[in-house]
Amino acid sequence: MPSRPTDLIHHPYTPPAGFSAPQPGVYKASTVIFPNVAALRARDWKHKTGYTYGLHGTPTTFQLEERIATLEGAKQCLLVPSGLAAIACVNFALLATGDEVLIPDNAYGPLKALAEGELRQWGITHQRYDPMNPADLERRLGPRTKLVWLEAPGSVTMEFPPLAHLAHVCRQRGITTVLDNTWGAGLAFNGFDLRHGERFGAGSGADIVVQALTKYPSGGGDVLMGSIATRDEALHVRIKLTHMRIGFGIGANDVEGVMRSLPSLPVRYRAHDASARSLARWMQGRPEVAQVLHPALEGSPGHEHWRSLCGDDGLAAGLFSVVFHDRYASTQVDAFCDALKLFKLGYSWGGPMSLVVPYDVPSMRSAEVAKWPHRGVLVRFSVGLEHPADLQADVEQALAALG
């Protein structure tokens, strides 16, 4: 006769089948129970045909992976605990001692830090290249180059590179490319198919597309997650093996948070875009501002590349940067940031709340690649979902604090 504690674990009741609701159920597991030893021995972690262990997938993670694959135009997808974990996992899977990886000079900062830290420590070298100049990338490719990172636009400085051309240069040499598609969110353009005015034709896209789901897909500023999408089964399995060996598990509640936000992603992205563009245009006319960096605005670096990839009526994220006139010292720009009331100071973006961060760009660049042309201080704006007129009024009152 089983004791009561045992009954609480092995209870005979099962709920009736046939429950269905708009949002899928949330399954949590470390242990996954096999029906018999034969099933345990036949376990297959490579395909979504069954379950082996919580770390290797549950119905909850499988569903989000399939949805992100659809969003990216991919065939396979892996979830990881952050956008940075996605970047790390791809590097760990594809690079070995003696290899070299190329990174855009304006890339997401922690990727550069990883290259300078662990990758260097493991005998993997890196070079930074000028993403606005495919010839610069081409001349840096060598027999040791195994991976090239792409990002559009550049983090913080917002230059939109000739992505299709960069990917094409790598493809011709048989070098694997990986695109950080966090800005585009799978909506502004397709990372696997970068035709760029048809100049490079079908097949000119990245081999791997990563995204920080932390940003727009989560949309709440409360979840950290990343995705690694591929179209090639062998490449996917290679990354999945590394993913399995380093134990990048995802919490089911975090998946639930992203699943709940995902249906509204296109609507939110357009709202962020429209609000950011109107504020960026207004700032272009302000005397305190030397330049507004927003790829969808004419006169911004790489605007023509954005237009040919994303289209004349193309989408853009709700991000832009402003370079203040160099008559303002960094302390004055700090005072502007501190005077903002609705825009909060904080990293990351993609949530409902507007954010700013001032950056010292020259310290983020390699002097050897391309010179940063501005002398004024740069502030990056992430436009949230507040009323656009309220945001403009907030910026206007804070500009008075510039002095």
Ligand SMILES: *Cc1c(COP(=O)(O)O)cnc(C)c1O
């Ligand atoms: C935020 C961000 C990441 C990292 O995402 P986390 O989830 O914060 O680790 C990677 N790439 C880009 C372009 C980002 O903006």
